[in-house]
Amino acid sequence: MAAEMFPSYPPELSQTQLSYLLQALTDYSLSHGLNVRPAESFISEKLSPNGALATHAPVTLFPSPFPRSCWEEGRAVQKDYNELYARVAGNEEWLEKIMVELSEVDDFTARLYKVHLDVKTEGFVQPLSLGLFRSDYMIHIAPEHPNALPVIHQVEFNTIASSFGSLSTKVSELHKHLAETGAYPSDSIIKPENIPVSPALQELAKGLVIAHRAYGSGGDGRSTAVFMIIQPGEKNVFDQRWLEYELFEKHGVQTYRISLPDVPKLTELVSGTRALIYSPPHAPNTQVEISTVYFRAGYGPGDYAGEGDWAARTTLERSKAIKCPSVITQLAGAKKIQQVLATGGAVEGFLPDQSVSSRVRGTFAAIHPLDQSPAGMAARKIALEKPDTYVLKPQREGGGNNIYRGDIPSFLKSIPESHWSGYILMELIEPPPLENTIIRNGELMSGGVIGELGVYGAILWRDGEGEERGKGLKEIVMNEEAGWLLRTKGRQSDEGGVAAGFGSVDAVLMV
Ligand code: ADP
Ligand code: MG
Numbered sequence: 001m002a003a004e005m006f007p008s009y010p011p012e013l014s015q016t017q018l019s020y021l022l023q024a025l026t027d028y029s030l031s032h033g034l035n036v037r038p039a040e041s042f043i044s045e046k047l048s049p050n051g052a053l054a055t056h057a058p059v060t061l062f063p064s065p066f067p068r069s070c071w072e073e074g075r076a077v078q079k080d081y082n083e084l085y086a087r088v089a090g091n092e093e094w095l096e097k098i099m100v101e102l103s104e105v106d107d108f109t110a111r112l113y114k115v116h117l118d119v120k121t122e123g124f125v126q127p128l129s130l131g132l133f134r135s136d137y138m139i140h141i142a143p144e145h146p147n148a149l150p151v152i153h154q155v156e157f158n159t160i161a162s163s164f165g166s167l168s169t170k171v172s173e174l175h176k177h178l179a180e181t182g183a184y185p186s187d188s189i190i191k192p193e194n195i196p197v198s199p200a201l202q203e204l205a206k207g208l209v210i211a212h213r214a215y216g217s218g219g220d221g222r223s224t225a226v227f228m229i230i231q232p233g234e235k236n237v238f239d240q241r242w243l244e245y246e247l248f249e250k251h252g253v254q255t256y257r258i259s260l261p262d263v264p265k266l267t268e269l270v271s272g273t274r275a276l277i278y279s280p281p282h283a284p285n286t287q288v289e290i291s292t293v294y295f296r297a298g299y300g301p302g303d304y305a306g307e308g309d310w311a312a313r314t315t316l317e318r319s320k321a322i323k324c325p326s327v328i329t330q331l332a333g334a335k336k337i338q339q340v341l342a343t344g345g346a347v348e349g350f351l352p353d354q355s356v357s358s359r360v361r362g363t364f365a366a367i368h369p370l371d372q373s374p375a376g377m378a379a380r381k382i383a384l385e386k387p388d389t390y391v392l393k394p395q396r397e398g399g400g401n402n403i404y405r406g407d408i409p410s411f412l413k414s415i416p417e418s419h420w421s422g423y424i425l426m427e428l429i430e431p432p433p434l435e436n437t438i439i440r441n442g443e444l445m446s447g448g449v450i451g452e453l454g455v456y457g458a459i460l461w462r463d464g465e466g467e468e469r470g471k472g473l474k475e476i477v478m479n480e481e482a483g484w485l486l487r488t489k490g491r492q493s494d495e496g497g498v499a500a501g502f503g504s505v506d507a508v509l510m511v
């Protein structure tokens with residue numbers, strides 16, 4: 001659509017224009033912290049002692065045209081999605097059957113679910129939960145109605161470690177700045193007023209602040225702070241740091257970064273209240289009470305090196321701190337849940353207002369189970385015989401886990417049939433053709449690209465207490481749309497993860 005509507009996009013540049021634009025883009029990005037640490041394969045640890053070197057994040061040279069109606073629709077439906085997933089996480093009766101079945105075929109799900117059940121047995125001490133979610137979409141044009149308006153179809157819904165919020169703000173500011181200062185050809189369609197700046201950095205920080213305040217004051221006169229659970233050796237640190245700086249500079253809230261292996265060494269739970277107490281190693285004799293635990297790690301099996309890390313996750317879950325997310329909320333973000341919501345008619349049960357549920361439903365793509373139900377058996381046949389328009393997904397996060405098209409049959413045959421139900425089969429969304437240039441580590445890659453819009457949401461809710469826990473959420477304390485992200489990848493690449501090395505951050509050019 002976009003390329004046909006704008007056959008000359010992106011604009012052609014002379015060598016002089018390109019050099020000017022590249023220099024402007026690089027310098028602006030580096031000066032404004034649109035940065036990542038380079039991969040070790042690019043710059044060895046030796047050449048970057050103490051992480052001294054950074055590079056700008058992979059970005060597009062131009063903002064990508066994106067239909068305004070699609071961008072608006074993604075934003076408009078976000079609060080409904082927040083509520084849907086909060087209600088799913090709060091309804092354990094509904095989740096139980098799915099989690100038990102998944103646990104039989106997926107060790108990671110089983111382990112997480114066990115952490116939840118163990119803490120449930122003991123009893124939760126914190127009724128509040130925070131979700132900083134991101135719902136991801138691609139533009140879909142129905143092949144049978146090529147002239148119909150484009151719509152968005154959901155790729156997935158993330159309930160843990162939804163990243164790139166800060167960089168999405170920075171990259172939209174970058175492209176807007178380049179447009180404002182005439183770095184793009186003046187006769188192109190790139191106008192600053194058509195590049196909205198994503199407020200994700202400010203809005204996600206606000207979500208954390210609201211949780212932090214809702215926690216209340218620390219016991220025994222202790223000061224309170226936020227925990228960010230991070231992966232050792234994280235490269236996407238600046239995206240995280242910007243949230244910390246926003247929290248501190250705008251809201252006076254301190255954040256401490258900690259990895260799961262350090263949790264047992266540096267924290268303890270107050271007996272009785274289970275307040276989570278942190279002893280910062282750099283500040284002897286200081287004790288801080290943690291109000292909110294924000295996970296930017298812990299979403300995949302690779303984040304748990306051994307029993308110690310599982311014990312750490314369990315300690316955090318048991319604690320009085322507000323979790324972002326709780327284990328059950330993380331599990332609610334499973335691909336399997338997305339499939340059940342899309343096929344099972346369950347949405348209406350969680351969102352009884354028909355106009356709300358149908359708006360949510362309007363963004364679903366076709367997703368099939370691969371279990372032994374009639375629908376699952378039919379999907380198995382498709383997966384083995386006609387997989388060319390499908391992607392197979394395991395219950396994993398973070399990119400690089402899916403199996404595409406012709407690879408599906410041999411992959412399925414390589415694993416026990418009893419494990420197939422741990423996967424879902426999803427129709428590939430095929431967005432209209434578009435071109436752009438991606439700059440990664442100073443290198444330019446031009447050609448066909450695919451964009452993925454992520455819309456952030458922030459929601460704080462209260463679950464029932466005691467026996468009432470898990471029987472449906474009690475109160476939504478805050479529910480907001482929290483900005484957006486456009487990620488763009490080369491058309492030839494199936495996966496789009498920026499951190500995983502496939503994609504770039506981009507800005508919406510409303511058309
Ligand atoms: P993850 O949780 O690992 O990010 P995703 O479901 O987002 O898993 O899949 C990773 C990537 O695979 C997406 O960013 C997208 O580029 C591609 N992808 C996933 N599902 C689809 C789909 N239905 N159609 C087209 N591309 C898809
Ligand atoms: Mg995901």
Ligand code: MG
Nearest residue numbers: 136156398399
């Ligand atoms: Mg994804």
